[in-house]
Amino acid sequence: MKAWQIFRHALRQLTRNFKAAVSVSALPLGLALIGLLLVSGDILLLSPQQMQQRVSTGQAAGDAGRSLIAVVIFGVAFLWTAVAWHRFVLLGELSGWRPPFHGRRMAAYFGKGLLLGLILIIPALMLMAFIAMLAASLPAGLVPYTLFLVIPAYLGLSTITLRLATILPGVALGHQTPLLEGLTTTGGNGLVFLALVVILALAGLVTDLIAQALAGISLGLVFVWYIPAQWFLTMLGLSVLTTLYGHYIEQRPLI
DSSP: OHHHHHHHHHHHHHHHTHHHHHHHHHHHHHHHHHHHHHHHHHHHTOOHHHHHHHHHHTGGGGHHHHHHHHHHHHHHHHHHHHHHHHHHHHHOOOOTTSOOOOHHHHHHHHHHHHHHHHHHHHHHHHHHHHHHHHHHHSOGGGGGGGHHHHHHHHHHHHHHHHHHHTTHHHHHHTOOOOTTHHHHHTTTOHHHHHHHHHHHHHHHHHHHHHHHHHHTTOHHHHHHHHHHHHHHHHHHHHHHHHHHIIIIISOOOOO
């Protein structure tokens, strides 16, 4: 099964270069966590009851702005890591524990990703509107059955998203890749990408289920598990994209 070959190749790419994966992500992630603590550290220490009290008394009015700053900080950290990882795998570029900061490549990566998102948002909104109208027209007992539409819609959009996103590693390299080249170069491989989406979704589901189980014991254990698990899933996702680009666009074999 080709989807499993791609996933296994990406997993090996990550595990065999684990030290490099840590080195390209440690500094961006560390700076992002420090920035998060400086911007919103007091919010993170609040209990749910204290947070509810802040909302009810109007004290949380400024939290949205700080949350936006935190999102920007993590966004920059992700772009820094993504570009550095793609360039390491495809070009062998690495310089110790300070990954090269390619500001222009990061901006281009963000811009291309934003354009791809804009392409997808119209069909996504149309599907959501259709499912919502259908649910509103059905008797209450039949509404849960709309799930049988939601899941195929999610899988279909995720498959197209992954095919489109195949070009992003090329953007990290500085190549002038056409926006829709991911669709053209992966034509006829829709089922492969669908299976790959399912595999990645299952990996994320397992992570969430373990986190929910730990939540019944201690919230501290959730953080101890979730941070490294999410890091691994993020790096695995970047490795999948790198593998797809190398195989479908650069015609590299899946060794």
